[in-house]
Amino acid sequence: MTELTADGEITDDARARRNVARLAAAQALTGANSAVIFATGAIVGATIAPDRAFATVPISMYVVGLAVGTLPTGAIARRFGRRTAFIIGTGFGAVTGLLGSLAILRGSFALFCAATFLGGLYGAVAQSYRFAAADGASETFRPKAVSWVMAGGIFAGLLGPQLVQWTMGVWQPYMFAFSYLAQAVIALVAMAIVAGVDLPRPAAADLHGGRPLLDIIRQPRFIAAALCGSIAYPVMNLVMTSAPLAMQMCGLTVADSNFGLQWHIVAMYGPSFVTGSLIARFGAPVIVAVGLTCEAVAAMIGLSGLTAMHFWTTLVMLGLGWNFGFVGASALVLETHTSSERNKVQAFNDFLIFGLMALGSFSSGQLLANFGWSAVNLVVFPPVLLGLCVLALVWSSKRRAQLEPVPELPEPM
Numbered sequence: 001m002t003e004l005t006a007d008g009e010i011t012d013d014a015r016a017r018r019n020v021a022r023l024a025a026a027q028a029l030t031g032a033n034s035a036v037i038f039a040t041g042a043i044v045g046a047t048i049a050p051d052r053a054f055a056t057v058p059i060s061m062y063v064v065g066l067a068v069g070t071l072p073t074g075a076i077a078r079r080f081g082r083r084t085a086f087i088i089g090t091g092f093g094a095v096t097g098l099l100g101s102l103a104i105l106r107g108s109f110a111l112f113c114a115a116t117f118l119g120g121l122y123g124a125v126a127q128s129y130r131f132a133a134a135d136g137a138s139e140t141f142r143p144k145a146v147s148w149v150m151a152g153g154i155f156a157g158l159l160g161p162q163l164v165q166w167t168m169g170v171w172q173p174y175m176f177a178f179s180y181l182a183q184a185v186i187a188l189v190a191m192a193i194v195a196g197v198d199l200p201r202p203a204a205a206d207l208h209g210g211r212p213l214l215d216i217i218r219q220p221r222f223i224a225a226a227l228c229g230s231i232a233y234p235v236m237n238l239v240m241t242s243a244p245l246a247m248q249m250c251g252l253t254v255a256d257s258n259f260g261l262q263w264h265i266v267a268m269y270g271p272s273f274v275t276g277s278l279i280a281r282f283g284a285p286v287i288v289a290v291g292l293t294c295e296a297v298a299a300m301i302g303l304s305g306l307t308a309m310h311f312w313t314t315l316v317m318l319g320l321g322w323n324f325g326f327v328g329a330s331a332l333v334l335e336t337h338t339s340s341e342r343n344k345v346q347a348f349n350d351f352l353i354f355g356l357m358a359l360g361s362f363s364s365g366q367l368l369a370n371f372g373w374s375a376v377n378l379v380v381f382p383p384v385l386l387g388l389c390v391l392a393l394v395w396s397s398k399r400r401a402q403l404e405p406v407p408e409l410p411e412p413m
Helices: 013-048 057-080 082-106 109-127 129-134 142-151 153-167 177-194 204-208 213-217 220-249 254-269 272-282 284-303 308-334 339-371 373-378 381-403
Strands: 002-004 010-012
Touching: 013 057, 013 082, 013 109, 013 129, 013 142, 013 153, 013 177, 013 220, 013 254, 057 082, 057 109, 057 220, 057 339, 082 109, 082 129, 082 177, 109 129, 109 339, 129 142, 129 308, 142 153, 142 272, 142 308, 153 177, 153 254, 213 220, 213 339, 220 254, 220 284, 220 308, 220 339, 220 373, 220 381, 254 308, 272 284, 272 308, 284 308, 284 373, 284 381, 308 339, 339 373
Parallel strands: none
Antiparallel strands: 002 010
């Protein structure tokens, strides 16, 4: 059904559903890119880095790429349309695989870090898939569109680690070299899929329309949404990037870490089939609070033991918390801007999230190497508590404002 919203945007849920299908498929293939990097980055880094303490730097470079790529992605989308940005992003994905494979063959740590940085640029573009799904969708369909696109990541949870498992030993003794070459091919398939996305063309108002960005981001609702997203994602990333190396340090195998990462990614994206409906029923703030709480529970499990089952359970609960926290926070961001403001607001929101992730990623290797797996889990609790407090404060104030009686106008004499 086609409708006209209050801010002048034409909505068409039939077109939005077609886009959701393509974007979910692209999300699945793009997720394989990040899965390959997260499954192998720390292990390859530990092998070819000049010092083992730098083992997680390649993953940190991926996160830096995520942060650096968010604002340019928004600018390209505003100027040329989201589809152009998507095609450029998948091109970066193909180059990531080629450079990563070459870096392993040559034993070049610097080249491998450059490859993962480009992978981050690809990931930055892919992060806008969830918001693109909401473009042109009705207000009621938007939370479902966001969550259904995120659900495509469940297939990344199956494809990425299995891709590593099937290909890691093809070019012995260069472990994982062929995995990155295969990832380049998958990025080209994703390019063909996103080329067919049918999104609204950029309007002149999208370049200069709407309120100034500072006015939008000063809203208490935006502050709460951005803060919770900036906690849910970086906290998950901190623990996840440390887990494969921590498992190796505990004497567990690569197959054990691949299995844990696979089900972690399934837990990250699997709930998305219902997250949109849960947000519609209970409200985004409740779902975000549940997500942050799940991340705290994951840290408690991580502190309770060092067996494979403890690591696997930690990663699954961490993925579940990320889904509720991040998808819920994304839905809250959609409530803070108009259609003409969306690209700049969404890009700024992602810049905050991935900028904090980059800082956390650089510290994760040192944290694990110097203080151990327990310290990584203990770091989770303070930011989660902060997010829950700010969320409760903002939305309790909003509810009080809604419940205040409207003053009656005096009757005319």
